[in-house]
Amino acid sequence: MALDPLELIIIGVILVVIFLWGPQKIPEIARAIGRARKEFDQASKELSGTFAASGALAAEGQTSKSGDELLIETARKLGIPTTGKTREQISDEIVKKSSN
Secondary structure, three states: OOHHHHHHHHHHHHHHHHHHHHHHHHHHHHHHHHHHHHHHHHHHHHHHHHHHHHHHHHHOOOOOOHHOOOOOOOHEEEEOOOOOOHHHHHHHHHHHHOOO
C-alpha cells in the first residue's frame, strides 16, 4: 500500500519537528497551534456576527442612501434646483451656496 504525497509531507514535517526541537517541544507546539486556531475561530465568529447584524439592518430597510440620493437631498434642502443638471453641476452649486 503506497502513501499519498500529502501523507509523506506530513510525516516529513513531523520528523523535522522531532529532529529540530526534540520530542519534549511537540506538546508546546501543539498547544500553540491550538491557541492560534482558537483565536482564529473566535475572530471569524465575531466577524460573521458583524456581517449578520449589518445584513439584518439592511433587511429591515435601514439601508444608507446612495451618493446620488444624498447629493439631491442636500441640494433640495439648500433650495438648489436639480432637474436637468449633472452631478458635478449640482455639487458645484452646493459648494458655492455653502461657502457664502
